[in-house]
Amino acid sequence: MKSLVHAGTALSVLALGFAGFAGTAAAAAATPFEVCSPLGCAVQSVRGTVENVGGQTRVSATVTDSSPTSKLTAQFVLSGPSTEGHQVVADNETKRVVLTGRSLATKLTVTACGGGGCNTKSIPL
Numbered sequence: 001m002k003s004l005v006h007a008g009t010a011l012s013v014l015a016l017g018f019a020g021f022a023g024t025a026a027a028a029a030a031t032p033f034e035v036c037s038p039l040g041c042a043v044q045s046v047r048g049t050v051e052n053v054g055g056q057t058r059v060s061a062t063v064t065d066s067s068p069t070s071k072l073t074a075q076f077v078l079s080g081p082s083t084e085g086h087q088v089v090a091d092n093e094t095k096r097v098v099l100t101g102r103s104l105a106t107k108l109t110v111t112a113c114g115g116g117g118c119n120t121k122s123i124p125l
Contacts, residue, residue: 030060035121037072037114044072044090044114050123057101057125059108065090072114078105 030049037044048061057078065072071091078084078101086099111120 033123035110035112035119037112038117039115043067046074046110046112050108052104055104057105059099061097063088063090064094070114075111077109079107080105
C-alpha cells in the first residue's frame with residue numbers, strides 16, 4: 001500500500017513538472033547579466049536578469065558592495081520607445097531591486113561605478 005501512495009505522489013509531481021515546463025516554454029526567457037566595478041566582482045557587483053513580460057520590461061538585480069572604502073552606484077537605463085533610468089547605491093551592503101519599465105525596451109544598459117571608475121554593459125533585448 002505504501003508503494004502505491006509513493007507511485008501516486010511521483011505521478012502527481014511528474015504531471016506538475018510537465019505543466020510547469022509548458023508554462024515556462026511560453027514565457028520569454030530571461031537574459032542574465034553581470035557588471036562589476038573596477039574593484040572587481042568579489043568586492044562590487046551588479047548581477048541580475050532582464051525580461052520582457054506583458055508588454056513591459058522587468059529587471060531583477062542584486063547590487064552588492066563589500067568595500068569598506070567605496071560605495072557602489074548601479075545605474076540601469078532602459079531604452080526603446082522611451083528612455084527610463086534608475087539608480088541604486090549600496091554602501092557595504094546588498095540590495096535587491098525589481099524595476100519595471102513603462103514600455104517594452106529594446107536595450108538595457110547597466111553601469112557599475114565604484115573605486116574611482118565605472119564599467120558598463122549593454123544588453124540588447
